[in-house]
Amino acid sequence: MRDYWLSKLFFDLQSPALAAEFRAERDKVLARYPLQGTVKDAIARQDVPFLAERTNAYLLRYYFFATGMKDDEFIRRLNHG
Amino acid sequence: MAELVGAFAASHGPLIIREWQRVPAGEKKRMAAAYKELGRRLTAAEPDVLIVVSPDHWSNFFLDNYPAVCIGVGAENDGPPEPWMKAFPHRTLAGHPGLASHIVGEALRAGFEPALSHRLKLDHGSCIPLWKMELERLPKIVPMLLNSIEPPMPTLGRCYEWGALLRKAIEAYSEPLRVAILGTGGLSHSIGEKTMGAIYEDFDNETIRLFDRPRDELIRYLDAKLPTHGNGSEEVRNWLVAHGAAGGRGFELVDYLPVPTVIVGCGFASWRISA
Numbered sequence: 001m002r003d004y005w006l007s008k009l010f011f012d013l014q015s016p017a018l019a020a021e022f023r024a025e026r027d028k029v030l031a032r033y034p035l036q037g038t039v040k041d042a043i044a045r046q047d048v049p050f051l052a053e054r055t056n057a058y059l060l061r062y063y064f065f066a067t068g069m070k071d072d073e074f075i076r077r078l079n080h081g
Numbered sequence: 082m083a084e085l086v087g088a089f090a091a092s093h094g095p096l097i098i099r100e101w102q103r104v105p106a107g108e109k110k111r112m113a114a115a116y117k118e119l120g121r122r123l124t125a126a127e128p129d130v131l132i133v134v135s136p137d138h139w140s141n142f143f144l145d146n147y148p149a150v151c152i153g154v155g156a157e158n159d160g161p162p163e164p165w166m167k168a169f170p171h172r173t174l175a176g177h178p179g180l181a182s183h184i185v186g187e188a189l190r191a192g193f194e195p196a197l198s199h200r201l202k203l204d205h206g207s208c209i210p211l212w213k214m215e216l217e218r219l220p221k222i223v224p225m226l227l228n229s230i231e232p233p234m235p236t237l238g239r240c241y242e243w244g245a246l247l248r249k250a251i252e253a254y255s256e257p258l259r260v261a262i263l264g265t266g267g268l269s270h271s272i273g274e275k276t277m278g279a280i281y282e283d284f285d286n287e288t289i290r291l292f293d294r295p296r297d298e299l300i301r302y303l304d305a306k307l308p309t310h311g312n313g314s315e316e317v318r319n320w321l322v323a324h325g326a327a328g329g330r331g332f333e334l335v336d337y338l339p340v341p342t343v344i345v346g347c348g349f350a351s352w353r354i355s356a
Contacts, residue, residue: 011144014163057312061277071277
């Protein structure tokens with residue numbers, strides 16, 4: 001399953017400028033994307049398995065790399081929530 | 082007429098750049114030597130043009146429109162957009178519109194239907210091998226971006242046929258160009274999925290062995306194993322393109338080593354070109 005707008009957010013965050021803005025003012029950036037409430041909540045609580053079901057694995061990895069999560073933590077959350 | 086003068090494959094992966102200093106000395110030495118050896122062989126082949134077959138890691142394409150195959154027909158393409166690739170020595174890479182457009186035309190006539198682009202961003206998939214091969218002179222680059230990132234992907238058989246088509250198109254091109262092919266990516270790795278970090282050494286070794294066997298045997302094995310051996314392993318499609326171009330006669334393995342620090346089973350291959 002692909003959530004288009006979630007994927008679009010992750011795709012756009014490959015831009016270092018947008019990634020910096022996202023880290024500083026996450027809600028402001030999120031407001032530009034018509035995301036479902038459950039998806040916004042999952043982003044807020046860094047719910048990796050929930051997001052993994054809705055986007056491409058490479059985009060998912062890019063997103064958590066861009067937001068500063070270490071790979072070990074990313075893998076732990078991916079497997080154990 | 083143009084001729085195919087070499088076919089090669091080499092792994093790529095972001096951590097080959099980002100974590101290079103953390104790679105254990107022995108593995109680093111072997112990887113560096115393998116890339117350089119491919120660079121030496123490529124240089125010795127004296128190509129005017131290098132067709133680089135790589136996935137697009139969401140650098141050009143998105144869910145709006147993700148082509149199975151896109152050929153870069155522009156006079157120039159951009160270097161890698163990733164911030165951690167900014168030390169790559171080329172901000173732009175010259176293309177070869179004549180050969181690239183000819184390949185697209187031949188493909189369409191043969192019932193293949195590639196997308197085309199007049200300007201692409203060549204991300205780490207294309208540029209890490211070019212960088213690590215330490216080429217003194219970069220040939221003109223014709224990019225062929227082949228989807229191995231977002232399902233559904235081209236069939237493995239189609240990738241082999243793409244290689245054969247490239248060979249035929251090269252040999253039908255009227256200018257006396259020397260053309261080489263570089264497939265990048267693979268072998269096993271797993272990105273952004275539960276098995277992230279896994280390297281399947283047995284799978285890699287069997288895949289390497291089967292490149293020397295009839296292509297149906299290789300493709301049957303890959304079709305059966307790819308779904309459970311890491312999403313990054315899907316990039317072996319690019320090796321199949323090189324294999325098809327080289328006539329499917331197997332390659333000389335320059336080196337293979339699993340490198341946990343970069344989370345890739347790193348393979349380096351140089352094909353024997355059949356007449």
